[in-house]
Amino acid sequence: MKDFDSLVGIWNEQKTAPKLDYKEIITQYKKSRNKLSSKILTELLAMVIAMFVIAYLAFKIDFELWTSYFGLVTIFGCGAYFTIIQIINLKRINNSNTLFDKPQGHIAFIKKFRKQRYTQHTRNYNVYTLALSLGTGLFFIEMVYKLGSLYVIIVACATLAWFAIYYFYFLRNYIRKEDEKFQEMIDDLERLDKQFKDLD
Amino acid sequence: MSEKEQAFQEIFKANSKKIYHLCLGYAGDSDAANDLLQETFLKVWQNLEKFRNQAMISTWIYRIAVNTCLTYLKKEKRTAKDELTPNIIETVEEEVSEKNEQVEILYKCISQLDENERIIITMVMDEIPYPEIAEISGISEGNLRVKIHRIKHKLTELYNQHERL
Numbered sequence: 001m002k003d004f005d006s007l008v009g010i011w012n013e014q015k016t017a018p019k020l021d022y023k024e025i026i027t028q029y030k031k032s033r034n035k036l037s038s039k040i041l042t043e044l045l046a047m048v049i050a051m052f053v054i055a056y057l058a059f060k061i062d063f064e065l066w067t068s069y070f071g072l073v074t075i076f077g078c079g080a081y082f083t084i085i086q087i088i089n090l091k092r093i094n095n096s097n098t099l100f101d102k103p104q105g106h107i108a109f110i111k112k113f114r115k116q117r118y119t120q121h122t123r124n125y126n127v128y129t130l131a132l133s134l135g136t137g138l139f140f141i142e143m144v145y146k147l148g149s150l151y152v153i154i155v156a157c158a159t160l161a162w163f164a165i166y167y168f169y170f171l172r173n174y175i176r177k178e179d180e181k182f183q184e185m186i187d188d189l190e191r192l193d194k195q196f197k198d199l200d
Numbered sequence: 201m202s203e204k205e206q207a208f209q210e211i212f213k214a215n216s217k218k219i220y221h222l223c224l225g226y227a228g229d230s231d232a233a234n235d236l237l238q239e240t241f242l243k244v245w246q247n248l249e250k251f252r253n254q255a256m257i258s259t260w261i262y263r264i265a266v267n268t269c270l271t272y273l274k275k276e277k278r279t280a281k282d283e284l285t286p287n288i289i290e291t292v293e294e295e296v297s298e299k300n301e302q303v304e305i306l307y308k309c310i311s312q313l314d315e316n317e318r319i320i321i322t323m324v325m326d327e328i329p330y331p332e333i334a335e336i337s338g339i340s341e342g343n344l345r346v347k348i349h350r351i352k353h354k355l356t357e358l359y360n361q362h363e364r365l
Contacts, residue, residue, distance in 0.1 A: 007356060013303065014221075015300075018233070020234055022241070032242075099264045103267055106267040192270050195317075196337070196339070
């Protein structure tokens with residue numbers, strides 16, 4: 001039978017030590033910062049190219065129907081929304097310095113943040129997909145007249161099929177998995193929150 | 201070496217071992233503990249300027265470590281309540297001595313406590329003063345003393361049960 005002081009004695013005898021040194025941490029920091037910067041830069045570059053292509057189509061091609069312009073603006077808007085959301089998220093993570101908060105405050109922040117991310121990943125993705133489908137659909141209306149119906153029907157069917165597969169299979173699957181993952185995370189955070197509240 | 205790197209080196213040297221104990225007690229395996237330690241000190245490096253004029257740097261580092269541990273993702277908490285991995289105790293000798301076995305049992309028992317209990321008890325065993333533990337965990341000293349009394353009893357019971365097996 002051992003008492004607590006004996007356990008402290010065992011604890012003090014331990015030879016456990018971290019496998020890290022301070023230089024590795026500094027190197028890791030610089031590496032992740034560079035990785036993040038290049039990821040953001042690549043995303044922004046891809047978005048600039050996409051915007052340029054859409055603007056080129058809108059200004060250089062003389063569309064006859066308003067639906068084509070409206071479709072392009074909608075697609076443009078979806079792209080802009082996606083980029084802005086990414087930037088907002090990134091800024092929120094960088095500015096949300098709750099590390100120095102009491103554990104209860106930090107848990108509350110993470111819980112709120114995860115819930116927001118969940119909404120964004122589920123409901124907002126639905127709206128985003130629908131808007132993108134609508135924009136593409138509107139754009140194809142004029143193509144029917146310009147490129148011939150057979151060509152457009154093939155392209156439109158392929159696009160619609162892709163959206164249907166994406167919406168009914170991939171997105172739903174993704175939402176279900178996200179839901180399970182987030183629920184588990186939130187349950188965990190709530191349990192922790194309760195542990196700290198029990199002390200008061 | 202820049203002034204910032206030098207300051208960081210000193211902070212790391214003074215605190216890393218105890219923070220590692222906290223992470224190991226929380227996560228239950230050395231890989232996860234090293235990940236948590238790295239994540240904690242990455243945040244310390246990022247916020248080093250804010251630490252400069254703080255009297256109790258260790259308190260803030262502990263606070264960061266506790267917050268990092270508590271919100272560590274589930275997938276990384278893989279062995280928290282399961283069997284400990286064989287490499288949990290890094291032994292100098294090839295043979296596992298009796299003392300190492302005792303340390304291993306102790307970590308196994310800590311991993312069976314609730315998350316906040318794991319955090320508090322590792323700080324108690326590393327002899328962090330009670331007012332500092334209260335400051336780190338954000339609870340009153342009175343409540344903390346009651347809690348510590350309960351955890352000590354629970355851990356001792358768990359340890360003695362394990363030793364009898």
